[in-house]
Amino acid sequence: MQEFPILPERASTIAGEVDALFWGLVAFSVIAASAVIGIVLYLAIKYRAGSAADRSGRVEGNFKMELAWIATAVVLGIAVFTAGAKVYFDTVYAPADALHVYVVGKQWMWKIEHPEGPREINELHVPVGRPVRLTITSQDVIHSFYVPEFRIKMDAVPGRYTQAWFQATQPGVYHLFCAEYCGTEHSRMIGRVVAMTPADYEAWLESQKAGAVVASAATAGGTMASRGEQLFVGLGCASCHVQGPQARGPSLVGLMGTEVTLADGSTVVADEAYIRESILNPAAKIVAGWTPVMPSFQGLVSEEDIFQLIQYIQSLSRPGGASQ
Amino acid sequence: MNRIATAASEEPSYLGGEHSIKSWLLTKDHKRIAVLYLISVTLFFIVGGIAALLVRLELLTPAGDLLTADGYNRAFTVHGIVMIFFFLIPGIPAVLGNFLIPLMIGARDLAFPRINLLSWYLYIVGGLIAVVTILLGGVDTGWTFYTPYSSVYANGAVVLTGLAAFVAGFSSILTGLNFIVTIHKMRAPGMTWFRLPLFVWAHYATSLIQMLATPVVALAILLVVIERAFGFGIFDPAVGGDPVLFQHLFWFYSHPAVYIMLLPGMGVMSELMAAFSRRRVFGYHIIAFSSLAIAALGFLVWGHHMFVSSQSPYAGLVFSILTMMVAAPSAIKVFNWTATLHKAEVRFDAPMLYALGFLGLFLIGGLTGVMLGTLGLDVHVHDTYFVVAHFHYVMVGAVVMAFLGGLHFWWPKMFGRMYPQLPARISAVLIFIGFNATFFPQFVVGYLGMPRRYWEYVPEFQIYHVMSTMGSFVLGVGYLLPLIYLLWSLRYGEKASENPWDAVGVEWLTPSPPTSHNFHETPTVVWEAYEHEMFPGSEVASGRPAAVPSHSRLAEAD
């Protein structure tokens, strides 16, 4: 008889918290349920028709007890809510120094890309002990990136980016599922998350880079940023977005994460979603002082291309990034 | 012992009269319409059950070997759509509510009999469209129709299925409309709001939800149908539409819809606990108002279905705290039902066993609902079999148990025949055991991470699916038993008296089965809810003068 699992492995920092919350609620439920069932059976048997129990002084209602019961239910509810919310907020905002990974859900496969360059299908290699931030989107329908052993889940919604993060604690191979129904092969859109010691991870990165050089130029090995740069030139972005007088578009050097004032006076933070929107729907947010001449690239660039362009633009903000 | 029943015994019962097709298909008698609903609802339960059986058989093995992937997706979609729109939503209100509400409040019929018949015809038209789409291959979108899959990528008859759901929804609106007006305007003299049976209170709250929630899902499904037929792109992200807006509109109805299914069950539960404890329900007013509280709060919590759907964390907080509040009225009801057993005379007839089964399964369903409403936990268990187990515990465990309990309780009144007690008790216990065997393992495999709607799954989950499928066979047998002995009782069951369970309620004053006009004269209610001492129909008070029949509404007792 194969091993009889009751709980998925605790392979991420928050897994322990989620399980503690779960066992707490299970314990509370078992106590509450057995208390009620116990009382019901006791009363039903004691006062069964024909039994000689004393039935004088029947109570039709007791407002104080009712209020007490309502109060306990509400107070318990708030307590459970706060416990749950605390654990939840640990899963929402990723720490700043997190390793960044881009995930694109597509009908019936997960395409994962590391800034350092490796691209994987239905596989995700991550180092143990370091937070990993996922920027997730979908190319067609709604999927959901779900790693039970890490207790994280986040929908991949087409048309926008969603965030999730985890920090693996134990090396091992864990399940990757799609949790939102997405069509015929929904149950085959699964894969593996391989958590490795940092040394193994570095070795894996090197092997990926080496392997990539051998691969054809078309898949253009090297980092996402370098692939982004090639796209930046290939698609003609470089002809407008340059520094200096003949620029017809705002310079993108040092743009990432800064405040941008728009033509209608409002300001917006230049994050990934802003760049994606500006590529696909340029007229939505026109930078102050520039005319809306940029054509839309809707349909010309895939989700991976946009990720690579974002990485390239991000690399322009880091000192010593690729020169323009 | 002059009762209204004896005065009207020469009149034929509503079943007696003429038996032509026209007299049944064009009837305006709420009791006949209830029987029509009972037959059609049972047929759809069987269709949904077969789809469930296919799903369970497929999941016996990790590999997809019984059905193709597409076949499996269509099977669970048929199971979802048929069970929810064509069994659970009409279920108790259309069968028991239609039959009993006029009787319980001393009215000759519902306020709008013709609209009641129209409601049944809309239900049948919706049902036929659904059956046609199933024969055409059905849809593979799940009963939730999430966009953009349903509106752009799905390749089934989504337009037809959407119309079926739309028409069935409109039938539900009309039933709700009928109940609200009847309960407000047609109560017999003396039947004040606080003398109403709790069954009627529960249906009043349910009708409010039906009226105020169903239009929004009617619109959401209509938009999906229009988008798919004309390519409007309202929910299509490729052209800038927002798929999450569909989820908001859909769940704005679909969570209150959960209470449309549950509240009538709670109404039946209150009646059964009162009747089989032979005492007034503990805290009558609190139970009545908790039904209204559930109806109102039920509208505020829909976002807990969308915690991980790119909904903002702030909205997640709002929905999670409100979900905890909606749990309170249900907890109060359980507390009051338990307290009703105190100093009672509990009889363990078949309906009471179903009621106790309801209590047990509803406890587990309710408490796991609180778990799912907790943000930290829902991230892990959302869209897994943990959720599947939760809503089956509440929808199938509680609601179907209450439906069967109510059916067994009022069967003698509806058809004038008593069913054999032993097989009824056996089926109640069998359903309880079979149900737990089917769905408790799903909690465990859900927490292990088994996602919903999976045709194939990883091998280590198989042990739980095998247990669940074995349990589902026991559950299946448990559900078939009542079909057999209840139909058997129609011909061979012994004649039932007016008040076989010695319960309190105006419906127990009429003959079994009642005459087509319910009451020779409108009764006047002089007893409090569930007050055996003052109730003319109960053995305790036998020999006292019957309820004074009054000729017009204005001649009032109080």
Next chain:
Amino acid sequence: MNQQQTHHPEHHIGLGTYVAVFVALMVLLVVTVAMIHVDLGRTGGFIVAMLIASVKALLVMIYFMHLRTARALTRLFVVFGFFWFAILVVITLSDYLTRAGWPPRV
């Protein structure tokens, strides 16, 4: 629960009132159209237009639909309808507004 009202309580809304309400509605129609020339900004224009529309709606409901003489129960259901619509709007906006500020990022 028994009401001793006259047989036709609604009778006392006179023809004159109806004509006055009708004229008011027409005037408000002209006003709301004229308002587009007054530049109040996007949200300002929206609020004013909705206010005028609400006044027109109230006029129709109170006088033409006889809410003025209707029973409290009927008015309750009118309030239910609009209140539940408000629930849908307010709580759904709690998601859209906090997603990424205004305008909501669809």
Next chain:
Amino acid sequence: MNHSHTAESDARLFHQFADMEQQHESWSLGMWVFLASEVLFFGALIFSFLLYRSVYWPTFLEGTHELDLVIGGINTAILLTSSFTMVLAVYTAQNGNHRMAAFWLIVTSLLGLAFIGVKIHEYGLKWEHHLIPIQGLEFEWHGEHPQQARMFFSFYFTLTGLHALHVLVGILAIWVVAYRVAKNHFGNDYMPVEIMGLYWHFVDLVWIFLYPILYLFRA
């Protein structure tokens, strides 16, 4: 189905009601409860439209300019007048003058038809300008974002289409009621006309909100 016919001209009391007053109140409450559910139906659609308008307001602005403000205004005036004639119908029915009531009902339905006629004319204009967002039809948009413009017009056609459908159903119902009032089927019972009036006023109410939302936001 026995319903007591006290006198030919007297109203028809259905068997499940104890007296006429209970029947009247039930019908009135029934219609109001139904209208409450319709508020949710149109409300959810209008809310969705406003949400999209707040996100894509530049393109929706151009879409609004595409709609003819004057035609919309005329249509609103027509519906307001029809509400007024419906009130006259109810008023005359209350006074027992069922012939005049039938007349005003017919006038109301004719105004309804006029509204539908203007609507068809407007749709014709959109057809000529190739602004029908249905797939397969050529959608001509010289502005910035044709896809968002298509969405504006899909909302426009959904909103006005569903409303026009409700107007058509109202017109058919008016004809039935008008015929029976003319044939004096209801005797001195004005309630059927009143109920018809409630539905018609609601349809007018929806348009009172649709007109500014679709036609008037041009700033």
